[in-house]
Amino acid sequence: MAAEREQTSSTPAHATGAVQFVAVDDIASDETFRLRADGDVTRLAESLGCLGQLAPVELRRWPGAASDGPRWQVVAGFRRLAAVRLLALERVLARVHDELADDDAWSLALSEALLHQPLTGDDLVALRERFREKGVASWAEGLVEEALVTSAVAADPRERSHDSPSAGELPVSPGPQSGESVGERGLHPLPGPLPSGERDPGSGAPARAPEDGVDVIEVTPEDLVQELAIRLSALNQDLAMAVEAWKDLPQDGRKLLVEQARYVSALLPFMEGEE
Known part of the structure; x- marks a missing residue:
């Protein structure tokens, strides 16, 4: 499995902003920072309608704003905004x-x-050419090139199969009653332990190994730790955003978040006991 890469650049302190609700009409239709098409956002809209929006979109004051028009420009979160518009939310x-x-x-x-x-390989190639043509974000070219290599490796099934670690007596994670996906980079239910060699095929993690075991490639403990640390870091950031807007989240969504947090808390005695 190709492990996710650590972030090589962080958001400057002066670039942080407050999380708040913004009127959709105050957001420009500008696509300067769009990296790919929205695609079908129906399922994302269903998730937002059920659980609410757990991760904010990123907006900056629009340089081209008129005195009587939209004031904000989308930097990240185009699909979430499209889903909000599909739901006709204000x-x-x-x-x-x-x-x-x-x-x-x-x-x-x-x-x-x-x-x-x-991004897919085609998306990355198009993004690289766009940067070169417009002469922007030259510092990101190395990241794009690295992502192209990672994308090619991830596309090869020979690089993606490994055995999962033994589950032991760890508690099983709760999940949505419907079993549906619940948000884009927002809330993702933590999976319960799976049998050896089996993982969610849509997650980029190992799938069930063939019976003869010929195609199985074991993941190293170092790769597993790195991947989990990156995912937990991203999840903690999203959870912090959700807590900032906790009172505005729907009750069902809050209950689900509490259930997931309790699961993580239940794991701590097992993890701390091995330190």
Whole structure:
């Protein structure tokens, strides 16, 4: 399995903004920072309608704003915004940046696409050519090239199969009653332990090994730890955003988050006992 890569650039301190609800009509239809098409957002809209929006979109003050028009420009979260519009909602949860330079805005836009929701090989090639043509975000070319290599490796099934670690007596994670996906980079139910060699085929993790075991490639403990640390870090950031808007989240969504947090808490005695 190709492990997710650590973020090589972080958002500058001056680029952080407050999380608040913003009127959809105040957001421009500008696509400067769009990296790919929205695609079908129906399922995402269903998730938002059921659980609410758990991760904010990133907005900055629009440089081309008129005095009587939209004030904000989308930096990241185009699909979430499209889902909100599909639901005909009037407001969207957003992190608002009053001052955000172009390079800092590109850093926000690329960090999610390259590190958490990888672009396809074709998307990456198009993005590289776009940067070269417009002469923007030259610092990101190395990240794009690295993502192209990772994308090619991940596409090869020979690089993706390994055995999962033994589950032992660990508690099983709760999940949504419907079993549906619940959010884009928002809330993802923690999986319960699976039999050896079996993982969710849509997660990029190991799938059930063939009976003869010929195609199984074992993951190293170092790779497993690195991958889990990156995923937990991203999840903690999303959870912090959700807590900031806790009172505005629907009750069902809050209950589900509490259930997942309890599961993680139940794991601590097992983890701390081995330190």
